[in-house]
Amino acid sequence: MSTSYNVLYDSFFALIEKDIDFFLYNNVSNEEAMQIAKNRAKGYLVEAITKFKISCSSDLTLNLDDENEELSDTLTTTEINLLSSLMREKYFERDFSLLKAFQLQFSPKDLQVFSPANERKTFMDMFESIKKENRVLMDNYSSRDRLTGRLKTIDYSKYQNE
Template sequence: MTSFNVLIERCARKLEKDSELFTYYNVSASEAENLLREQITGYLYDAIDLLYSKCEPPVDMYNYDEELLQFNFDLTKREIGLLSDLMRQVYYERQEATLGAFKIRMTPSDLNHITPSTERSTFLKLVQDIRTENEKAISRYVSSDRNTNKRKTIDHSQYDYS
């Protein structure tokens, strides 16, 4: 059984440079940590949905216990890495959505005054790069054996092509 904590901690390490994620006001340190864990757990649920939107995983990623916050099976290291990368993507896509809403409310001159165009385009490129890398990782994941990480092959000798 793989605990959600493994993925939460892995994702938090990937996002640790983003101070917005770790900033909570008017709450104790323990409350802030609980809020952070709850928020990142939401990213995990969304990451699983995202994975299913891109492929059919070889295991049932929905086979988890929401009370115990753990999967009812052991994730491989590759799956932990993939899910934590997808959680990171979910986080940045939410930031991208916020940026989009922000752009709608502001005039172009307001936007340039607050956040220069190059910063916005750099951020959008970052999000796109994360998506592209994750799509490649998903492709490698589904084309490899879950336990051995060896590429799946088709034994053509068992098929009659005539």
């Protein structure tokens, strides 16, 4: 019982399909380009799993089996969507870091010419929105049974003195 990396990659790729730069590589075949995209996605997957394990209470082990390119657990659709959303966050986090570095290289006057403040603000707002959405997804996931989707409850009768 496991989940193929490709299931997660496909879900992640669907989230960023409009970003042509992620899939466009010079002087390589389509197969080589897809392999490069998958290698990049693997890095985001590792980071997403780390964030998931830190932020969510779950009985999943999420061990990576690189030889068979699969996770040790059979993931639900909800978990696939959550991990791919976290992968997307990690993807944009790299651009956010580049944006910060870019801001340090140029004076405010240069930035007005090369990178309008509105575009930077729009990107930063989008990134913050993705992070907030993922926090909500993780909170909702942690409060529900992973297989049934039912809210977890506490049976207080177990704790009453007889």
